[in-house]
Amino acid sequence: MREVYIIGVGMTKFGRLPEKTLAELGREAVWNAIRDAGINPKKIQAGYCGNVQGISLWGVFGSGQVVLWEVGIKEIPIMNIENACASGATAFREAWLGVAAGLYDMAVAFGVEKTFVRKGAMIDIGKGFFENRMGNNMPGEFALRAKRHMHEFGTTTEQLAKISVKNHHNGCLNPYSQFQKEFTVEEVINSSMVADPLTVLSSCPNSDGAAAAILTSRSVAKKHCKKPVRIAASVLRTGSHKNDRNLAVFDVELQAAKEAYDMSGYGPEDIDLCECHDPFTIAELMHYEGLGFCKIGEGGRLIDQGEVEIGGRIPFNPGGGLLSNGHPVGASGMRQIVEIVWQLRGEAGRRQVENPRIGLAQIMGGGIEMDVAAEAIHILARD
Amino acid sequence: MREVYIIGVGMTKFGRLPEKTLAELGREAVWNAIRDAGINPKKIQAGYCGNVQGISLWGVFGSGQVVLWEVGIKEIPIMNIENACASGATAFREAWLGVAAGLYDMAVAFGVEKTFVRKGAMIDIGKGFFENRMGNNMPGEFALRAKRHMHEFGTTTEQLAKISVKNHHNGCLNPYSQFQKEFTVEEVINSSMVADPLTVLSSCPNSDGAAAAILTSRSVAKKHCKKPVRIAASVLRTGSHKNDRNLAVFDVELQAAKEAYDMSGYGPEDIDLCECHDPFTIAELMHYEGLGFCKIGEGGRLIDQGEVEIGGRIPFNPGGGLLSNGHPVGASGMRQIVEIVWQLRGEAGRRQVENPRIGLAQIMGGGIEMDVAAEAIHILARD
Numbered sequence: 001m002r003e004v005y006i007i008g009v010g011m012t013k014f015g016r017l018p019e020k021t022l023a024e025l026g027r028e029a030v031w032n033a034i035r036d037a038g039i040n041p042k043k044i045q046a047g048y049c050g051n052v053q054g055i056s057l058w059g060v061f062g063s064g065q066v067v068l069w070e071v072g073i074k075e076i077p078i079m080n081i082e083n084a085c086a087s088g089a090t091a092f093r094e095a096w097l098g099v100a101a102g103l104y105d106m107a108v109a110f111g112v113e114k115t116f117v118r119k120g121a122m123i124d125i126g127k128g129f130f131e132n133r134m135g136n137n138m139p140g141e142f143a144l145r146a147k148r149h150m151h152e153f154g155t156t157t158e159q160l161a162k163i164s165v166k167n168h169h170n171g172c173l174n175p176y177s178q179f180q181k182e183f184t185v186e187e188v189i190n191s192s193m194v195a196d197p198l199t200v201l202s203s204c205p206n207s208d209g210a211a212a213a214i215l216t217s218r219s220v221a222k223k224h225c226k227k228p229v230r231i232a233a234s235v236l237r238t239g240s241h242k243n244d245r246n247l248a249v250f251d252v253e254l255q256a257a258k259e260a261y262d263m264s265g266y267g268p269e270d271i272d273l274c275e276c277h278d279p280f281t282i283a284e285l286m287h288y289e290g291l292g293f294c295k296i297g298e299g300g301r302l303i304d305q306g307e308v309e310i311g312g313r314i315p316f317n318p319g320g321g322l323l324s325n326g327h328p329v330g331a332s333g334m335r336q337i338v339e340i341v342w343q344l345r346g347e348a349g350r351r352q353v354e355n356p357r358i359g360l361a362q363i364m365g366g367g368i369e370m371d372v373a374a375e376a377i378h379i380l381a382r383d
Numbered sequence: 384m385r386e387v388y389i390i391g392v393g394m395t396k397f398g399r400l401p402e403k404t405l406a407e408l409g410r411e412a413v414w415n416a417i418r419d420a421g422i423n424p425k426k427i428q429a430g431y432c433g434n435v436q437g438i439s440l441w442g443v444f445g446s447g448q449v450v451l452w453e454v455g456i457k458e459i460p461i462m463n464i465e466n467a468c469a470s471g472a473t474a475f476r477e478a479w480l481g482v483a484a485g486l487y488d489m490a491v492a493f494g495v496e497k498t499f500v501r502k503g504a505m506i507d508i509g510k511g512f513f514e515n516r517m518g519n520n521m522p523g524e525f526a527l528r529a530k531r532h533m534h535e536f537g538t539t540t541e542q543l544a545k546i547s548v549k550n551h552h553n554g555c556l557n558p559y560s561q562f563q564k565e566f567t568v569e570e571v572i573n574s575s576m577v578a579d580p581l582t583v584l585s586s587c588p589n590s591d592g593a594a595a596a597i598l599t600s601r602s603v604a605k606k607h608c609k610k611p612v613r614i615a616a617s618v619l620r621t622g623s624h625k626n627d628r629n630l631a632v633f634d635v636e637l638q639a640a641k642e643a644y645d646m647s648g649y650g651p652e653d654i655d656l657c658e659c660h661d662p663f664t665i666a667e668l669m670h671y672e673g674l675g676f677c678k679i680g681e682g683g684r685l686i687d688q689g690e691v692e693i694g695g696r697i698p699f700n701p702g703g704g705l706l707s708n709g710h711p712v713g714a715s716g717m718r719q720i721v722e723i724v725w726q727l728r729g730e731a732g733r734r735q736v737e738n739p740r741i742g743l744a745q746i747m748g749g750g751i752e753m754d755v756a757a758e759a760i761h762i763l764a765r766d
Contacts, residue, residue, distance in 0.1 A: 001484055022511075051465075056439035059510030061467050062749050062756040065621055069753040074623035075638070078757065079473055082434075082463040084444050090462055094477060101384055101484030127442030128405075236460035238448055255458070366445050370452040373445040374461065 001100035005221035005228040006213050006380070008037025009338040014209035014326045015178035016116045022051075022060055026067030026112035029210035029331075033108065034071070037214040037225070041071060044214070045104040047078040048095040050087035050111035051330040054080075063112060063330075067210075073108075082330075084365025085277060086236075087111060089333030089376035092213065093234045099215050106220065110212035111335070113328035117206075131369040138279065139203060141367055143195035146282035148247040150197070153297035157197050160281040161188035162303045164201050167278060167317050170310060171324025173351035176335075178207050178326035188281075202281045207326025211334035213341070227345040232264035232358070233379040239371025248297075250364070252375045253290030260360070260377040261292070268292040271314060271379070272356030273343055275336035277363040278321040287362055288316065291377075310353055318343065318351045333376060336361040344382040357382050384483035388604035388611040389596050389763070391420025392721040397592035397709045398561040399499045405434075405443055409450030409495035412593035412714075416491065417454070420597040420608070424454060427597070428487040430461040431478040433470035433494035434713040437463075446495060446713075450593075456491075465713075467748025468660060469619075470494060472716030472759035475596065476617045482598050489603065493595035494718070496711035500589075514752045521662065522586060524750055526578035529665035531630040533580070536680035540580050543664040544571035545686045547584050550661060550700050553693060554707025556734035559718075561590050561709035571664075585664045590709025594717035596724070610728045615647035615741070616762035622754025631680075633747070635758045636673030643743070643760040644675070651675040654697060654762070655739030656726055658719035660746040661704040670745055671699065674760075693736055701726065701734050716759060719744040727765040740765050 010032020012025050020028075026049070034041050049064025060066055064078045083090040088111025095109035126132040136144075149155045165185055171177035183201055191201040221228035237259065239252035261267050268291065276291070278284035285299035293314050294302050302308050308316040319325065319339035322332055340359035342348045358381045366373025393415020395408050403411075409432070417424050432447025443449055447461045466473040471494025478492035509515040519527075532538045548568055554560035566584055574584040604611035620642065622635035644650050651674065659674070661667035668682035676697050677685050685691050691699040702708065702722035705715055723742035725731045741764045749756025 001486065052444065053438065054511070055436065055465070059515075060512070061435065061465065061509065062753075065749060065753060065756040068621075074621055074754075075625075075635070076621060077476075077619035078466075078621050079477065079619075080465040082438070082444065082465060083461075093460075094462065097480060097484055097486060101480060101486075103384065103480060103484075126444065128437070129443070132442075236462075238451075238457055238459060238461050240457035242458075252458070366448060370445075370448060371457075373448040 002102055003218045004096050004099045004215050004231045005218055006341055007216050007221050007225040007228050008033045008214035009341045010036050011176055011211035011335055011338050012209050013176050014207050014328060017208040022054055022058055022063060022112055022114050023066045023070045025208060025210040026110060027070040029212040030067060030071050030108060030110055033212035033214050039214065041073055043106050044073055044108050045076055046098050046107040047073060047076060048091040048107065048109045049080045050091035050334060051080055051113060052082050052084065052087050053113060053115060053329065057117060058114060067112060083374040085329055086333055086363045086365035086374035086376045087330040089363045089378065090236060090374060092334060092337055093236055093376060095215050096231050096234050099217060106214065106216045108212060108214055109334065110210060111331035111333055112210035113330040114208040115206040115328055116208050126367060129369050139195040139198055142280040142282050143198050145247045146197050149282060152248045155300045157189055158185055159300040159303050160202060160285065161185040163281040163284050164188045164323055166309055167321040167323040170318050170351055171320030174320045177320040177324045178205060179324045198280050204279045204322035204327040207328045209328040209331045211331050211338045213334065213337055229341050229344050230381045230383055231378065232381045233260040235260040235263065235377045237375045238373060241371045250286055250290045250372065252372045256375045256377050257291050260379055264379040266358055266379060270358050271360045272358050273315045273318055273353045274360045275317055275319060275339050278317060278323050279327060284316060291362060310351060315353050318353055333363040336363060337378065340380050344380060385485055386601045387479050387482045387598050387614045388601055389724055390599055390604050390608040390611050391416045391597040392724045393419050394559055394594035394718055394721050395592050396559050397590050397711060400591040405437055405441055405446060405495055405497050406449045406453045408591060408593040409493060410453040412595040413450060413454050413491060413493055416595035416597050422597065424456055426489050427456055427491050428459055429481050429490040430456060430459060431474040431490065431492045432463045433474035433717060434463055434496060435465050435467065435470050436496060436498060436712065440500065441497060450495060466757040468712055469716055469746045469748035469757035469759045470713040472746045472761065473619060473757060475717060475720055476619055476759060478598050479614050479617050482600060489597065489599045491595060491597055493593060494714035494716055495593035496713040497591040498589040498711055499591050509750060512752050522578040522581055525663040525665050526581050528630045529580050532665060535631045538683045540572055541568055542683040542686050543585060543668065544568040546664040546667050547571045547706055549692055550704040550706040553701050553734055554703030557703045560703040560707045561588060562707045581663050587662045587705035587710040590711045592711040592714045594714050594721045596717065596720055612724050612727050613764045613766055614761065615764045616643040618643040618646065618760045620758045621756060624754045633669055633673045633755065635755045639758045639760050640674050643762055647762040649741055649762060653741050654743045655741050656698045656701055656736045657743045658700055658702060658722050661700060661706050662710060667699060674745060693734060698736050701736050716746040719746060720761065723763050727763060
């Protein structure tokens with residue numbers, strides 16, 4: 001398979017955007033990526049769209065076609081991918097595969113979602129599952145994980161809260177982020193309880209938004225792009241409860257991270273920044289461990305010692321994460337890719353990590369009942 | 384890219400199956416395909432699932448993971464694909480791509496859907512579209528096409544009705560088909576009007592069902608399978624209203640068919656049978672023309688002269704089509720693949736076409752507003 005490069009990225013601001021349709025959000029992100037790449041959109045030979053709730057919330061099937069029709073891209077193969085929170089990352093992976101295989105010379109991958117329907121509404125896409133019907137929704141799942149992690153490793157509510165404080169701080173440096181407000185540890189801990197120990201400010205909001213990337217072969221990238229970013233690894237994996245449902249460890253992530261490091265030839269010591277899946281504070285802390293930046297159980301130390309801040313040893317979510325950007329489900333995985341590309345090109349403004357060469361994007365989708373449905377890891381590198 | 388072969392297929396009976404969940408339907412089809420291939424399911428390295436309404440009707444996201452979890456297939460990459468009626472065919476295409484690229488040595492593609500919610504309910508997944516809100520649902524769209532075809536080419540209601548008669552006849556020969564009843568031309572014409580000139584018996588029903596195929600490389604297929612079926616072409620294309628919205632011609636299909644014939648090295652004269660998208664009678668007639676089996680406007684002659692019957696020059700929908708099998712949206716494209724594999728292997732029982740060597744599967748998804756969202760054509764060949 002061929003090496004694949006990203007030559008353009010773009011996104012919308014994330015947030016509550018009732019004035020914009022799903023098609024308009026997607027169009028804005030895709031056009032921004034096309035302009036960033038400086039290409040003629042007619043060069044794009046395939047489109048992959050990550051979307052979860054287009055049909056269920058808005059009566060829109062074929063989100064990818066709807067968006068690209070608005071961009072003026074027609075006739076090519078267009079596919080819509082659903083993999084829960086990992087939908088955008090999975091669309092990106094399939095676009096990578098198409099270009100890597102040589103089936104397409106250029107493809108656009110994007111994620112788009114409108115999840116905000118009304119204040120206080122929770123995403124309700126799991127009612128077909130037994131555990132959901134028994135009351136175990138997403139906040140409940142991550143609260144169980146948090147409680148178990150605290151029990152096994154002594155992780156504290158303060159440590160979890162510091163992750164929210166950090167990500168909201170980073171979000172203030174990111175003009176695309178939904179939240180633009182600093183919070184203190186006390187404010188996070190004392191905000192309304194959602195599922196003990198997770199409060200409102202320990203949780204990501206429902207949001208609208210879209211993000212996109214243009215992928216192409218090495219030869220095209222090297223000819224047309226000053227700062228191409230190489231896709232060094234693309235890994236997708238489903239969980240298996242191999243660890244006997246030990247909720248304090250993402251077993252699937254240990255395997256997926258190993259695969260991604262093997263595929264890229266890099267190790268955790270080579271990674272300069274991470275964008276990870278932080279729908280709740282505990283998730284980010286578990287990813288410090290799952291991705292190999294510390295031993296299992298030591299995540300709390302990383303946030304205490306500032307290692308995951310911008311300027312620290314391994315900045316996590318310099319873009320603000322889901323906690324600050326919000327979580328348009330199908331778009332979040334693509335937003336991470338966009339942020340890493342901006343960081344690797346040195347275009348991340350006030351939240352710029354110092355001279356990064358390699359970045360890692362991690363996102364997962366799915367719930368407890370059948371473990372994690374989709375763990376996606378991408379490693380991107382500046383040559 | 385490598386040549387890819389199908390070494391096993393399986394499906395459920397299609398119909399109203401309220402006693403079976405989406406997971407159970409998918410499991411049955413995938414297990415049937417695994418048993419047919421005679422492989423250890425642990426050999427499967429990726430899963431692609433076509434599904435449209437899992438979230439909107441049943442609150443089940445990650446249908447592919449849910450199904451494969453029940454089969455006992457975990458840890459591997461699993462992706463869910465939505466492309467309206469072409470979802471199953473698109474899942475199959477992506478699995479083909481993964482094996483062709485060499486990323487996977489063996490993959491399972493399947494489609495699964497439960498659309499039957501109550502008698503008389505129509506599939507309502509397009510309410511986000513302007514033309515749908517103005518009243519133009521799927522029966523309306525195809526009725527417009529029928530009226531235009533009749534106006535331009537003199538096609539008659541009798542000719543359209545004969546397609547329903549033929550497909551219901553073929554369905555009686557297919558134990559997997561929802562309908563097992565013969566109808567006369569008069570009965571089709573005199574059944575309740577849905578959208579003039581299309582009656583209830585000119586339309587496919589909502590149904591539940593699943594279908595699956597195991598794909599692998601040439602070397603594995605030749606070693607482990609007595610009757611491997613080669614994927615000679617996989618084409619996916621989005622429409623563009625290039626023909627100025629001439630509703631009597633599927634312009635996108637003329638392009639897609641040309642691509643598929645070019646890719647396979649075969650022409651219409653080489654094709655021994657077709658499974659095509661016949662949600663309404665007019666659709667099948669237009670596919671006679673769009674796929675190149677007669678000139679534009681001459682479709683009526685093919686049905687009048689019996690050329691599209693089993694035993695005719697080019698049997699269309701020997702399995703009974705959507706008109707007889709029903710239309711579990713995400714599964715129909717995969718059912719076509721299964722039927723063609725059975726036909727090419729000589730295992731189609733009473734509906735067997737005589738010694739076929741090459742079969743073509745065509746399905747399309749999407750509506751008028753942005754033309755056809757996805758036209759998928761696969762050509763399968765017995766070596």
